[in-house]
Amino acid sequence: MEPTPRTHTTTLAEQENIPASMPALYLPLPPSHPYTITNPPSPSTLLYTTTHPTPTPTSSQYLVKIQTTALCRGELGWAETLSPASHASSSPSSSPSSSQPTTTTTTQPQPDNPVLLKCIPGHDISGIVLSTPQIDERSMAGPKFKVGDEVIGLLAFARDGGAADVAVALEGELAFKPRNVSALHAACLPLSALTAWQAVFEQAGVKGWVQDADGDGDGEEWRRDKERVRRVLVLNASGGVGVMVCQLLKADMLFGDGEGNGGGRFWVCGVCSGRNEEFVRDQLRVDEVLDYTKEREGLGAAFRRRGWAPVDFVLDCVGGQTLKQAYDAAVVRDGGIVVSIAQPVPEQEPEWADVRDAIVKRDLTSRFFIVRPDGEQLGKIALLVEGGELKSFVEREMELYQGREAMELVESGRVRGKVVLRVNNYDR
Structure with missing residues (x-):
């Protein structure tokens, strides 16, 4: 006999009314853009909008409210960022993780908008779970992360990052946020650690x-x-x-x-x-x-x-x-x-x-080698943070709408710690 579905697993946080559009920082890419790994787009090409389409998670994805995201030097020139196939809604992620399905959901070019792909940077995230995967409805254990849990993660590079109000994530990309650090320092951990x-x-x-x-x-x-x-x-x-x-x-x-x-x-x-x-x-x-x-x-x-x-x-x-x-x-x-x-x-x-x-x-x-998302390893890293063995260093915190300036600072190479974008408020 099949187990009774866990009806709470896909329930959105009650206090959240997720709109159809959201604030986001994105890189507009024409279908035949001139950029390559050796000729990447400059930070000045980044745009901020308050009307970016909100992603809809697939049956295997979590929806996460982003509190902070850390930017990475060179990420605008990553092959995954510049490949249109990487950001098509039906394309699987090319960045391996320990999770199961890798179907992605991102913005598709609209017929009346030839500005094509809008790639969101910031794959280091700290945030709060808003909804859990539908596939967990028939699982006795339910999802590993529940609505309201604070998490950190490295989002697969072939999907949109966390420089937006919300983002989708796979379970194998996430870990519980260390209890002894704020979202500011937590977002600095995943990719580097x-x-x-x-x-x-x-x-x-x-x-x-x-x-x-x-x-x-x-x-x-x-x-x-x-x-x-x-x-x-x-x-x-x-x-x-x-x-x-x-x-x-x-x-x-x-x-x-x-x-x-x-x-x-x-x-x-x-x-x-x-x-x-x-x-x-x-x-x-x-x-x-x-x-x-x-x-x-x-x-x-x-x-x-x-x-x-x-x-x-x-x-x-x-x-x-x-x-x-x-x-x-x-x-x-x-x-x-x-x-x-x-x-x-x-x-x-x-x-x-x-x-x-x-x-x-x-x-x-x-x-x-190129790092891959791994929630299990990230969980062990979180233990080290809670034990006082690992700490992150923040060069500067900036607002999401300052994303272009933040990326310019990152690309300058004149920073010792991470440059973090505050997307939503968090407890310090």
Whole structure:
């Protein structure tokens, strides 16, 4: 016999009367736009409107009232942003997540409006659940998140983001918001922290465990064999992902012995500008800092001059010449790991031939990856936040209608923390 449907699962929050249109920040894209990954639209192309069509969730989607969203440098030039197919209402999401169906709902071009696609940025979100998936009506357990729950999430890049009054989300993209931070800081977590998590634990194969936030050790354990990663170099340690990687590697809840000694498990060197050196050393607790503005001869020369042993793992958040220097034998040991979130090693370009040879001859693991939404991992990250092991850094909070100026600030590269848009009011 089929279970009785849970009639409350798709009920909207009683105090909400969701209109057919909503405030939103969007990128207008003509059907044959000139933009590419190497020639992205500028922040000045972003528009603010109060009449953007409100999305209607599919049977597998939540509807979330957005409180805050954090913008990401470069997101206007992502392939998913610029691909019309990514934003058609019947197209599946091309960004993997741990949820089930990936049918999307976004704005379709109207016959009388040749301005086509209106892509909404801001895939880092913090918000409140307004409605839950219809497919949960026949589930005995019901949805994981209930109406009124505060959540954080990384929305799939092939769908609209959270720079709007409401957004749709899949269950596998969401986690409960950490109880000890406001929506301002919560929105800074998903993309940066998930990228750091996947770089450390999936790409580099580091092992660790997460204790409960109260430190009683009853949390899920997954520490296993002896580490092959002990020495780590983080390129752009003061950036969003670098900040999270440094904190993860120094987290007692992940790598400690229960007596506050987690910070000594890894030797971590952070590369940043002199302006951020004190921040990286004191706030992120790294062991050494390199000011790249003073290291004109490159990373290899810097390591040799200081007599440092090469590291086991390099995380590159910069790309270009900096990534190339990371393959120096003085920087990374034979058999070591270089992971980049900025770019892959070019397969054909002659100037990268020495790097390709080094990868083979020195048995290096060389990887490039793009973060994926993962609600389960995000839930573990939230535990670390509640345990005081991870914190986000906000450069500036701005209003949704200031989105163009906010994106210009993000793209300037002159920010230490995240730039956050306040979409709806929240408790501070």
